[in-house]
Amino acid sequence: MEFLLQNKNDFEDYLLSEAVNVREKIEEILLVGNVDLLNNAHKLIRYIVEQNEADLIIFAEQEGETWATHSLTLSFKLEWIQAIRRTLWTFFYKYEHTKDLVSDSYTFFELEKEVNEKVDVFLKSFFVSYSDYKDKLILAQQNLVKNLSVPIIPVTPTTCVLPLIGTIDDSRIGIIEEKVLMEISNLRLQTLILDLSGISEMDVEIMNRLLNILDGTAMMGCKTVVTGLRPGVVIKMVRAGVDFEDKAETKLTLQQALKDHLIVS
Template sequence: MDKEFDYSVKLQEFLEKNSQKFEEKLLLEAVNVRDKIDEILSVGNINLVANAHKLVVYIIDRQEKELQLFAKQEGIAWATHSIDLSFKLEWVQAIRRTIWNFIEQYNDLTGEQVTSNFFHLEKEINNQVDAFLNAFFISYSTYKDSLIKAHRKLVENLSVPIIPINTSVCILPVIGSVDTFRTSILEEKVLTEIGVSRIQTLIMDLSGIADMEPRVIDHLTKIIDGASMMGCNTVITGLRVEVVRKMIHAGLSFDPNTKTLGTLQQALKEYLIS
């Protein structure tokens, strides 16, 4: 077995066995972010601690494609919910420092000598972290610009921000209050855009909607039915408890072919192609 690969495997096992200590050290490093973890989870359904463990696996195992895709997903999620970028930067830098702290602990515990490979190891890990940050910020900036342009149109032309993420998949982030008038605009724009752009999958993110009246929900289900008639699958993400409760009490439900996922990130993981 390649020594470098063997070292990575053993290091990953060491990190998994000490995951709780890793979290404790990470929270000590991330001074400003640790008090915002619950808020970020509530606002954007973003689990910083779980995502930190995922990022570490990608870095140690050198899963470059998975790391790039994860960075893109994170960038879109943070842009969608307008979360302060300084928290992300501090969090990732804290992850970097914590990884190196545990590498030192692992070497002290096992007596592994990495002196000859240290500079290569340093370059490998730090390049992976930097690659994640670079892809994250590009994704954030690109999607944020699209959101700003779409929201400007929404104000100027009462448009609907349908944002393409590849040739066949688009995101429709529904943000703010939704009444019967706005659902009429949604209906017109969604069906028109499906016809013009040949959208095959429309991810409708409702995490920005705290509540909707039953008649509005009913109209929304009809829009989804119309999209299905045109050959477009709709994926609903981020449904709030209040909305679901009203649907249940009103006897409303989506078409069985309509997929629902808890968060936008879950949909992106499934439909975003790197």
């Protein structure tokens, strides 16, 4: 480590010459992810040379989370670590020629094994941490999307509005079904106002799934009011023989339903 510190500038220059693609991105990576690649390279080298595997793994896991959080390019990280490996071996060679410490091939191969094993431990720990943290971020985003796609809005202690906008496919209707029934139970809802004014198209299969949801809300003792049905959707429902009349009250607009319900309340 003393030799490497004494030759720190030469080490960095050689490392940057080895990492051709990464050296152009050093400032960008520092700006985006607050990752100082050169300082981190020296930290990694110290852990490798001192065979400090515990701290090396902690460092790798922290790096993995950072790169996952800021969506930094993995190919840059891989190129950087491989450049560090080559640079380290170059300076081992220089050090050996000044000190003449490696007396035989066995000693050399033992050194090679120890060094490369630690580099591989870093890479494995980094990628596992990156993958795990990325999965957590994706799951959190999926949960956020689910909540945003089924926005149940309380208007009174026993009444909620569910405004649906956009396209409803098999996946989304399943989320709607699960969340509606859960919220009826959790909030002890008596009335659910289902506003479909933001839905311009609906497949017959989705209509039938929606009827099942209305059956479920009724079974739980919750009244459903459907508002905002568009002419194109109504025509398709009539032709398919789908009817909400026995399962829910219908209103022309959400404003009318809210006005009627709030007056009653």
